[in-house]
Amino acid sequence: MRTIALRDALREALHEEMARDESVFVIGEDVIAHGGPYTVTQGIVDKWPDRIFETPIAEAGIVGLGVGAALAGMRPVVEIMYVDFITCAMDEVVNQAAKMRYMTGGQASVPIVIRLPCGPARLVAAQHSQIMESWFMHVPGLQVAAPSTPYDAKGLMKTAIRSPDPVAFFEYKALYVSEGGVPEEDYVIPFGKADIKREGEDATVVAIGGMVPRALEAGIALEDEGYDIEVVDPRTLAPLDMETICESVRRTGRAVVCEMDSSFAGTGAEIAAALAEQCFHDLRAPIVRVGSPHVPMPFAEELVNVTVPDAGDVSAAVRKVMA
């Protein structure tokens, strides 16, 4: 299998879905110039100049138009330059896109994909580094995807575009250039199917998005200490595959839940609570959460390093559940 970067995998998914279905179109800031800051939409304008729209800096308008186009049967793929900016369009995401099917008694379908580049990268501080997955998980009617590998990114993006319901698609900026094997033939990854990224017997480490490579790194480091961890990547957070996570925890008896975002009221809190409800008697140690402290993202590298969890933090958490 050839190896490509995550952003190239996303670009391939977009090109393939646009070729497959003429209702797919792209809208967002700077999506034609350079193919967006992350080059994910590169080349689309050459093939489909009438299906890519470069917009004013007006996120509420961008998402609002996307919702309307989706209601009319189109499949917009919206790029929000940084997830932090989606706060300017929360009404459109929460009150319009997410609730429309329910409020209309099932009449409406809103097949919109909102691409949300997220997470720390390049020291851009508090307004360009947030993650926010749990905000969207909490809204009924939204689906949340957070791929960690190029393979998952492509397969999940294709599913997101084909889905009849809105998807908040989290792209960890720090992972855009990370490489991995991606087949050339068409494939999709169903939502709500976790992937075991590393098999192990001693403890289950549930890792989300950008934490997956860090958990795998911790897995290698912990081998020297005699710990064999299993790394489970949920891949989508809504729907959330608790079945696979629970099955793993029942085998290992120990659980660490890792996210890059603040752990307070976060994704890990939901997973840990569900584990406590469903696997309490299988647990041989209290669940440990790994995440950022509850602070905005700082600027200085020294401060970022103590904010964002790394492989060392995962290892420390594993030692704690193993103790």
Next chain:
Amino acid sequence: MTLNAELSRRIYTDMWRIRLFEEEALRQTSLGSVKGTLHTYCGEEAIAVAVCAHLRDDDYVLGTHRSHGHCLAKGAPMDRMMAELFGRATGSCRAKGGSMHIADFSRNILGANGIVAGGIGPGTGTALASRIRKSDQVSVVFFGDGAAARGPFHEGLLFGSLWKLPVVYVCENNGYQQWVPRKNVAVVDSVADMAASYAIPGVSVDGQDLEAVYDAAGVAVERARRGEGPTLIEARTYRFYGHSLGDMEEYRSREEVDDWRENRDPIKLFSAWMKERQWLGDDEDEAIQAEVKVEVARSVAYAEESPLPEPEDVLTDVLDTEWRVSA
């Protein structure tokens, strides 16, 4: 298309359908049969019917929290609307939306909207869909004067104008932002003036004068259909009842309301206009009202006979759970 006798009678009937539907809904509220709140359109009927008279079935309409009129004028069945207000399983939205989210997608009525200015972005988006598909479907977004303060109004108009999308923005300026007179919260008197910032035509008309709204809407809809871009129409109007149920109306005088009801009622004005042209006789007028009363009574009977939703319905329609991805 100019107003003729036949079209005028149809439009006139629709105005009565809105008026009597809502007055019955208000009555049913006091009886406890209609649940939740109601934002009535009474007094503003000329706008919805005059605008929708120019629309095809496949044109899109997006509304506000005050959208019974838009739905009826665009052809939503009254019985299912009443059933929705009653919270019945047969309602337009199967009792999940209620008055503020009433919608009928089979007639491209993409919904009332509980968020002020909430329909403007999506209504510009349906117009973008028309552009991409090279269809000549027009989108009409109704909103109130309060919406002109919100960002999505400005962003929507910018996109509509930038890409010359087939959309008509209809501002129903009833003079009050809930309980506050517009003059206390706005810096320009006419919302139509705001069109200048987006380089689109802005037209202000008397919203009680059906002919005036009809003519302005005709120009705007045809312009949109020809691909020449959006128009902002401000229709100056007045709501005869409070903002919603339980409004004590301390912000306006009884005299002001009575004056509008007496002298500026769009139904009375249009009835007189038609009678002047010999397009409507007194007998016909009475017959129209009697017919509409029967339709409204039938809608109540339909609602009363309809089943309540089942408890398990609460979990459906969140996502399309039947859908499965396949390569």
